[in-house]
Amino acid sequence: MPPRVPPKTYILLLKTHRLTVFLSAPQNATVGSLKAEALSALSSPVLREPTDSDRIPTAPGEDEEMLDVDGSGNANANEDIPVVTSVDDFELCRAIRDRGRQSSAAPAYEVLDTDSPIRGLLNNWEELYVQFRDENGKLVPVEVSHTSLLDEEEEEQARRAPPPPQPTTPIGKGKRKAPPE
Secondary structure, three states: OOOOOOOOEEEEEEEEEOEEEEEEEEOOOEHHHHHHHHHHHHOOHHHHOOOOOOOOOOOOOHHHHOOOOOOOOOOOOOOOOOOOOOHHHEEEEEEEOOOOOOOOOOOEEEEOOOOOEOEOOEOOOOEEEEEEEOOOOOEOOOOEOOOOOOOHHHHHHHHHOOOOOOOOOOOOOOOOOOOOO
16 A cells, blocks of 8 residues: 555644644644644633533533532633733643553653644644643643543443453354365
């Protein structure tokens, strides 16, 4: 098979807290231009607006989560995201996956150099993370919550369930020749 041609436009997922932003960038873009796009998304007034109270809860217990402390429906899911005013307020990074590490362990993050081109550095549909800076300019640990596609009960059962036993007799080998008599 011939090698896969890199896409003309990369689609990247930028994650922080409970927020995911989809960024698109051409092949020749740099990490610095991605930071400018991320700044635009993170400083958007839409991010700070309260959510609609008309929203219908889709999961058990979500109706309580949608309410503020005072009981009004103006809870904002993005209020814990720090306010950014320039590209110096945060860094873009990606998760480093060690093969020897368990998947449940917290991943380590690698800060991306702003002058690096994304071609050859990132893959299409790769997840990037925002690492904010505190008042002193030091990097704060990445905060992100990955939502599970399974219900909590199903997830616990999948973790606790032993693997199914392997059959000892061959199954599904098709037709066999009759042994000679």
